[in-house]
Amino acid sequence: MEQAAETRVLGAHQGFYNGFLAAGTLWGTLREDGGATLKFVLACVVIAGCYGARTVSRRILFVQALPAAIALK
Numbered sequence: 356m357e358q359a360a361e362t363r364v365l366g367a368h369q370g371f372y373n374g375f376l377a378a379g380t381l382w383g384t385l386r387e388d389g390g391a392t393l394k395f396v397l398a399c400v401v402i403a404g405c406y407g408a409r410t411v412s413r414r415i416l417f418v419q420a421l422p423a424a425i426a427l428k
Contacts (some may be wrong), residue, residue: 397405397423
């Protein structure tokens with residue numbers, strides 16, 4: 356039960372993080388002059404994906420970081 360409480364907090368944090376990245380991506384896409392915003396958010400996704408690949412699972416590099424890196428080009 357203790358482990359569930361600990362992972363619940365981590366899950367909530369991850370949910371907020373992903374929500375903010377999604378909101379930034381949507382905002383950058385919908386704004387007429389949002390190119391810089393979108394590039395910044397995508398760069399954040401790449402960095403987070405590299406960190407996740409190093410600390411959690413290498414799969415994150417291909418699922419999260421690679422698509423964002425491709426979108427940056």
